[in-house]
Amino acid sequence: MRVVSLVPSLTEAVAVTLPGVLAAATDWCTHPAGLDVPRIGGTKNPDVPAIVALRPDLVVANEEENRPADLAALRAAGIEVLVTEVRRLPQALSELDRVLRACGATWRPRWLDEAEAAWTGLAVPRRRSRALVPIWRRPWMVLGRATFAGDLLARLGVENVYAGHAERYPRIPLDDLRAARADLVVLPDEPYRFTADDGPEAFDIPAALVSGRHLTWYGPSLGEAAGVLGAALRAAHR
Structure with missing residues (x-):
């Protein structure tokens, strides 16, 4: 084959x-x-x-x-x-x-069973966050409706502010993002490589810098994704 x-x-x-x-x-x-x-x-x-x-x-x-x-x-x-x-x-x-x-x-494969078990046994946090999830800047683009990454975040207690948008990856002006009443911005390192010096400064709310591979890839990384993403989200609220 x-x-x-x-x-x-x-x-x-x-x-x-x-x-x-x-x-x-x-x-x-x-x-x-x-x-x-x-x-x-x-x-x-x-x-x-x-x-x-x-x-x-x-x-x-x-x-x-x-x-x-x-x-x-x-x-x-x-x-x-x-x-x-x-x-x-x-x-x-x-x-x-x-x-x-x-x-x-x-x-x-065992890794697929382990990934399913990791997410099935996940306890949803009591505290739910309303989050912006940019995936690009210049122009700003965010997660919209029906995305895999959005579903993972929801399972971790994070509500995507734009989950009800008509588009899956809408372009949203920065002023509108700032006015969206989110209490968290989730910034992955792919496809745009958001870093501590490139992204968080655009917002006046806590920022969670997360692994794009763990947020958007579906494969062996799923087995550890819940733990990796959960730790990054908790750190943003400290």
Whole structure:
């Protein structure tokens, strides 16, 4: 079985579970550390001819991270493409199981069971926070409706102020963000790399700097994500 992954989360999941199956991955596939496979461009601009030349049995993709035109071109070349959709944690777990079985796994990996157990056994904090969750600046963009990251935060007691917005990743002027009556701003380090010196200064409310991989990736990182994110959120309230 030869698999090309166009999604960092799926790359990590396949590489950890089925070593040797990955034929290539994107430039953004940084985990697991030391992954040594050919790179075929970004998630939004993969080198389709290079992928075709690799003659994979399967390409794994995501409806949000990858462009329909690229997936259509791969299918037109006769390559099977599996596209995931992940908006909530239960969906992520089921999609991971589907992808791994399509890649040749005949078992459910332990890390997937551990990730499910970690989130299923989570005690929701009594104190709930209303939070802004920017993912970009210049222009400012935030989490809106029906996002995987928003669902994880909700399970940790954080209500996304823009969860009811018509768009999933709306652009919101900074003045409107400041007027949103949030009591916390959650700043991940990807896709925009928010840091202690770049982001918090725009707001006069506590800021939680969090790992973007733990907030937005669905894969082996899910097993520790609840603990890592929970610690960052608690620290912001101290």
